[in-house]
Amino acid sequence: MKKLLSYFFLSVTLFSFSQQKLWKGYFSYNEITDVCISPSKVHSSTKNSVFNKDVSTNILTTFTSVNDVKPDEITAVFQTSNKYTLVGNKNGLIIIIKPDGTTLNKVDIISEVQVSANSKRINDFYEFNGKVYVSTQYGITVIKLSNFEIEVSFYIGNTGENIDVLQTTILNGEIYAVTRNQGIKKATLSNPFLYNFSQWSVFNSSNWLSIVTFNNQLAAMNTDGYTYRFLGNTPQQFSNQVASGLKLRTDNTYLTISNQWQILVYNQSFALVSIVYQIPNFPDSFTCAITKNDKLYIGTKKSGLFETTVVNPTVFTNISPNGPIEDYAFKVTKTSNDLWLTHGAYDRTYDPNYKFQGISIFNKNNGWGKIPTTELQGAVSLAAVAQNPRNLNEVFVASGHSGMLKFTNKANAFLYNQTNFLESVGWAPGYISVRINGMKYDKDGNLWLTNALVNKGIKVLKSNNTWQSFDLSTIVQSPEYVQYGNIDIDKNSTKWVATYGRGVIAFNEKYNNKYIVINQEESNLPSNDVRCVAVDNRNQLWIGTFTGLRILNSVDRFISESELTTTNIVIQEGDLAQELFYQQVIQDIKVDGSNNKWVSIADAGVFQVSPNGQTTLRRFTKDNSPLPSNNVLDIEIDEVSGEVFFATDKGLVSFLGTSTKGDDDLQNVYAYPNPVRPGYSGTVKISGLMDKVNLKITDIEGNLVFETTSSGGTVEWDTTAFGKYKVASGVYMVFVTSSDAAETTVKKIMVIR
Template sequence: MKKLFPYLFLSFTLFSFSQQKLWKGYFSYNEITDVCISPSKVYSSTKNSVFNKEVSSNILTTFTSVNDVKPDEITAVFQTSNKHTLIGNKNGLIILIKPDGSTLNKVDIITDVPVPPNSKRINDFYEFNGKVYVSTQYGISVIKLSNFEIESNFYIGSAGEFIDVLQTTIFNGEIFAATRTQGLKKATLSNPFLYDFSQWSVFNTSNWLSVVTFNNQLVAMNNDGFTYKFLGSTLQQFSNQVGAGLKLRTDNSYLTISNQWQILIYNQSFSLVSIVYQIPNFPDSFTCAITKNDKLYIGTSKNGLFETTVVNPTVFTNISPNGPIEDYAFKVTKTTNDLWLAHGKYDRTYTPDYKLQGISLFNKNNGWSKIPSTDVQGAVSLAVIAENPRNLNEVFVASGHSGMLKFTNKANAFLYNQTNFLETVQLPPPNQNFISVRINGMKYDKDGGLWITNALVDKGIKVLRSNNTWQSYNLSSVVQNPKGIHYGNIDIDKNSTKWVASYGRGVIAFNEKYNNKFIVINEENGNLPSNDVRCVAVDNKNQLWVGTFKGLRILNSVDRFLSENELSTTNIVIQEGDLAQELFYQQVIQDIKVDGSNNKWVSIADAGVFQVSPNGQTTLRRFTKENSPLPSNNVMDIDIDEVSGEVFFATDKGLVSYLGTSTRGDENLENVYAYPNPVRPGYTGTVKISGLMDKVNLKITDIEGNLVFETTSSGGTVEWDTTAFGKYKVASGVYMVFVTSSDAAETTVKKIMVVR
């Protein structure tokens, strides 16, 4: 069973990357790739992170992109005798975590080993006499513990070619290597010419997966389903396996044999101590296992790392840090009280991957929970999420294949599909019975109606009214072949005009309140750079921002829809030195979100995220994997908490957020507050004054009334750098904050204490 346990988390695991603590990580620790031990800790890895458990205190510490561990894809983890953590990756990168928690990326294998980039996977680490032997897809690299530099590389194929080495060990003065295609190879460790392939011989020609030294005997796992110990060159079978063999591990007290569906533990006499076939209530395949201090640690493919006893393993405790279901974060939505994360997927053409997956939920008070895949009515490719603003207990989730789910109180899923108001794709024979209800976009209007797009049918725009009645709108007279249209997102402006992104048809604008008026904006008549529109966003100044597969366009006023029958967009030209160029020229724009200050957050395919000013003329920030805690440059979705200003970035390698300051303006000045307050010695960040109405006048003076700062707010938060108009840091003391609404009808005064 899975037990709740009071594990402690170090605070820096969530925030440590930035000195101003501007980033948070929301990573999954369920898909375990490797496990290892040190004298005091157990270490485990996922594809995108590493965590360890202090055995004596139960403290869990995580290492993610937020504290500068930014892997390609983790394939191996190892703790050295001098307390350094080595993280091996699929691309050959080795990330070194030092004892003080700082990190160093070792790129020697990536840059210096002359093999194709897709042949540098790190399979295993093995330490012996001050050196670490790195088993890789091309051979063996030897790292010196004294400086963590590569001392030599061994290419041990029969003709000196690169071969996949799965694991190495030292036994009786010889180094043994389990290779994927050329059997078990060996050489004399003291031989100074190990880099010469001719110095290596084949010890056994069979297909070996893993090799270790245990109780002064050589033990190896074979691809035939058995594990053997070697008596000289004679094989003695002592264990058979269930499922694909994975790896052998030993802590010198026990030998652990890991298979996909079975974990076996043997003592030093090679007597079977225990077998684990499954973890109760968690049907899952195994990925790795190891023992320490009579405890057994088992990694699974979907449910994290479990701890149990070596003898009589009946009670299993999940010790993975709490997190979402998986790191692949497709769509993220901040509702009033929770963060919803969908893990579905569809490609550029909106073809779904038919993946059945649950939904991850985060609440700041209760942490992570989930709606399991068994509770989503079989709906696959879950994506866009929308909260009912008139009933916060109702949340809708779109499926790229199965229709639309309605959750009440995060449960009780009800599925809208072809049997109740939605429509399925209509294919010709022999596929006429294929059922696929593709909902791609959802947005609530000010009247409480939920507008959706229903792809590949004539009536592609639908609305679920606040009285629970449906209405559909036919696009046959507006666009050619609506049964061939896929849709992106929807946004709705102050006039109730719906702006719909589409694949191949540009932007479709619609307003039922104006005699069902439609206007199509495309390459031919609307100056779009591409009819593949990936996203649309109406900003706070009633401009429409259009992100396409080949760049950005702006409609200067959504009001034009009411009086015109054709609409044309314009590009944004920015000045870079003496060169004028188009903003995001020919770039694939994946998402656009507008924050409380009318800045735009723009996700560019494989290029990270930009924050640009309200008019797009100034780039305020750019975040990439290289310069920020983004775990990937492929940001698929963005959402913003309008109350706190937190900006969420959903990537294919995890969810992170940036603690921005552009919040929505409040309706009054009752909730104005400043933080941090007091400002303590050594603090180098800014003071935020939040809870403001939009466009308030804000003045800060010292206690004697001398003005040190003045501004007009844009949104609900103002930052003060604790200087007097940017010239010098103010002295210790009490500073008064005077806030006046734009119509002078409301005022408030707050105090900030500064201690230098």
């Protein structure tokens, strides 16, 4: 990946975390990585978030990128005695969540520990006498609780080399460390030379996974499937044999043994109290477990965190916050009432990964729900979603391998495949792969889609429920080898189809099945690997490729011309002229209600640029915004609210934008917040507007304080008089007039200082 050109950074308006109210997080809390306890709470983590439950109030609190918890990949979570939450990561980052909820990123291990970057994983935390002993992939790092600074690091391999330390504990003045392949090491805690590997001895040379201090004894889990307690130096087996051991945890009342397929709980006499083999109705494996107040908390790989009783654990309650199925957000689509999120995947060439995963659906009234895998007719690699505009109860979901699903009222899935209108690749006898990717409804209620790797690559499900296919073999070389990206449709009903390796295919059946190919050789594309296309509100076609951006200045040219040439956008920064998104991998482009373009760049976040691309309005990255990842796979815009959704490989977030689609009339104009109360520092939004209305705001005496022409359906007012000073308390009149002066409306805004 080439570095983004410097002019991007010069023109970007950086996001301030003080404006986090502009963001929402839609994270999953199902893939549990660790669990721990504090006096009043149970704390748990996923790869991308942390949450806790107050055991007395049952209040759930979440920590995600929206409130500054932006992990690499969470591997351990721990609550200190002074109520700080430590969040360990795969790359060595430690995120500290303070008691007031603010956060601090400790990068000391990343920046100061002199070992390879891929050997800094945090495995576990252990607190003793004002210090936290951090078990890591390279050894042990000691952090002082008083200021969270690193005091010392121990490299305790047999010859002083780095060694993977899985867990530590302290008993009778000695520190014990379970290592990946050199047994249990121990040393005298008061020894001032513990940084010297020669001061550590082998306590037991067998293969161990975990160690804790329980009832004034050492208990350790062995790779042989048994857990042992040590009587002096002698291990005594006491547990059942269970394969796939994970970790030991204790609340000092019970010892919990976590294995992939069993959770065992022992009392202080090392007698078995209970055993859990499976959580009813959740056929899932376990990841961790711990007890507190006679309750047992069990983390699962895909189903969340469960609470049950230590004794007779028969009733299980899922206590994870509500969220989507998983954080990997592949395609996101806003339908009339819901947000649909698919979790499939494919590679650069659109080959599917055969991922079998359900569909997550968010409703603002009911929260998250899902269509489980059992209701998908076996379809895998689910991607694009399209709602039938003439029957809002019908939603179609593309599969990169199995065809296309039709849902009625979010259920009753019907699969279109090679047995009913769609076509499979013809690679080998008996091999079936029906690859549907791009889907788009036209203004006549017909659903257009691409069927990859076959001659008849463009298909349409008409509004009368009949099918038609169009042969591309006369216009595209070897269509049986062509993979397709997304599809967009302009006002003339021309279909614009992104392809891998063939540029853009433009097609319109209303003009005698006319085709035009826009490619690198003849049309000035920087690459024939076109990742996305988007028709904007001024009938320009924006083309995102693997190596840059191109614009077709008018889609109307398709009607009268036989060849189409694209142009780049040149930005002038001082004396330097640069091409917009030069040689960047453009993953998605979406057009908002003000005709601004939202562009995601592979591993570089998201840009919002002006309608002509000359001005960068915003740039969001993981560093300057709540984006959990710079790898934004898909963008979606709610035309009614202006909310912009970013689907990433580490979760779904949204930015509460104001660029909404213009209404057809002025019947639904409203202002919010209204009234504007003391202390409010944001802007007032006037929404429900037609495009290009004239909007004036005056005080009650008729003095003009603001005037603009709308672009889209929403206008913002910063409650100042033309940006000079904050207006005083009072009632302000909003006068709205359509561009042809045929419609007018008046609204009032109350400002209270």
